[in-house]
Structure formats: structure tokens, C-alpha cells
Amino acid sequence: MIIIYTSNTGNTKEYAMMLREALDLPAYRLGEAPAQVDGAEAVYLGWIMAGGLVGYASAAKKYRIVCAVGVGMSPESEEQTKKLAEKIKAPEGLPVFYLQGGYDKKKLKGFNKAVMSVVEKTIMKRLENLPEAERTENPVYKMLTEGYSVVSKERLQPVIDWYENR
Numbered sequence: 001m002i003i004i005y006t007s008n009t010g011n012t013k014e015y016a017m018m019l020r021e022a023l024d025l026p027a028y029r030l031g032e033a034p035a036q037v038d039g040a041e042a043v044y045l046g047w048i049m050a051g052g053l054v055g056y057a058s059a060a061k062k063y064r065i066v067c068a069v070g071v072g073m074s075p076e077s078e079e080q081t082k083k084l085a086e087k088i089k090a091p092e093g094l095p096v097f098y099l100q101g102g103y104d105k106k107k108l109k110g111f112n113k114a115v116m117s118v119v120e121k122t123i124m125k126r127l128e129n130l131p132e133a134e135r136t137e138n139p140v141y142k143m144l145t146e147g148y149s150v151v152s153k154e155r156l157q158p159v160i161d162w163y164e165n166r
């Protein structure tokens with residue numbers, strides 16, 4: 001079993017490195033794995049872009065994905081996980097996890113930056129309805145205003161548990 005990941009600004013990579021450490025499995029960025037591991041069973045971790053799991057379709061052509069993990073900026077919820085599973089058309093029985101990562105506009109470039117400058121305004125509008133104390137403590141608010149990450153081993157634990165109990 002191997003770990004394959006795609007990361008744009010580093011949050012998913014951090015989760016992939018934590019998972020490598022916890023499970024003692026080799027981890028490769030998609031496109032950088034040696035040919036010897038083609039066709040191997042893989043845990044796939046990708047960042048979420050417009051609800052989709054970046055890299056999943058190409059990874060699924062090359063490896064036998066046994067678990068898919070999406071990393072986005074929205075808080076974790078059952079609904080997020082369900083939406084992700086639907087979006088990637090997860091085959092019956094494939095474990096799918098959604099993890100909250102981080103966001104920092106300073107790390108974005110080009111198209112992604114342009115798209116997000118519009119999306120940011122929409123999210124900020126929603127957050128502005130929260131009472132100030134609650135808003136300033138909100139992780140997504142911190143992500144949008146100053147750049148922030150909630151990547152942690154605790155958040156990754158359900159994936160580790162899945163691996164250990166599979």
C-alpha cells in the first residue's frame with residue numbers, strides 16, 4: 001500500500017506526510033511515484049477545488065484507490081463528506097474522508113487566485129452575519145483574513161483508524 005497526494009499550497013501534503021509517519025507507508029506526490037508502484041493499492045489525498053477532488057480521476061487510472069481523502073477549507077461535516085463522495089462518484093464501499101485544511105491567499109497564483117478573490121467575498125458576506133467575537137475566532141475567517149491552517153493529527157485520526165481496522 002502506498003500514499004499518493006496532490007497539494008497546491010501544502011496543507012494536503014502535510015496530511016500526507018503525517019499519514020506516512022503514522023502508517024509507515026511510502027508517500028508520493030501524484031506524477032512523481034516510481035513506475036514500480038503503478039497499479040498498487042493507494043490511499044489518495046487531494047485538495048478540493050470547487051467541490052471536486054483534484055487529481056483523483058488520474059490517480060484512479062494508475063492506482064487501485066482504497067481510500068479517498070479530500071482536504072478543503074470548509075469545516076468538516078457529514079454533508080461535506082457525502083458531497084465529496086458523490087462528486088467523485090466513489091465506488092460502493094470506498095471509504096471517503098473530508099478533512100479541513102487551511103487557506104492562505106498569499107500562496108495562490110494566477111487563475112486560482114483570481115477565482116478565489118470572488119469566492120472569498122461570498123464567504124466573507126456570510127461570516128459577517130456572525131457576532132464579532134464568534135467571527136474573529138472562526139477558522140475560515142482567519143484563513144481568509146490572515147492565512148491560517150487547522151491541519152492536525154487529531155483531524156487525520158479517522159483515516160488512521162480506518163487503516164488500522166480495515
Ligand SMILES: Cc1cc2nc3c(=O)[nH]c(=O)nc-3n(C[C@H](O)[C@H](O)[C@H](O)COP(=O)(O)O)c2cc1C
Nearest residue numbers: 007008009010011012047050051072073074101102
Ligand atoms: C480555486 C480554489 C477552489 C477551492 N474550492 C474549494 C471548495 O470548493 N471547498 C473547500 O472546502 N475549499 C476549497 N478551496 C480551498 C482549498 O481546498 C484549501 O485551501 C485546501 O486546504 C488546499 O489544500 P493544499 O494546501 O494542499 O493545496 C479552494 C481553493 C482554491 C484555490
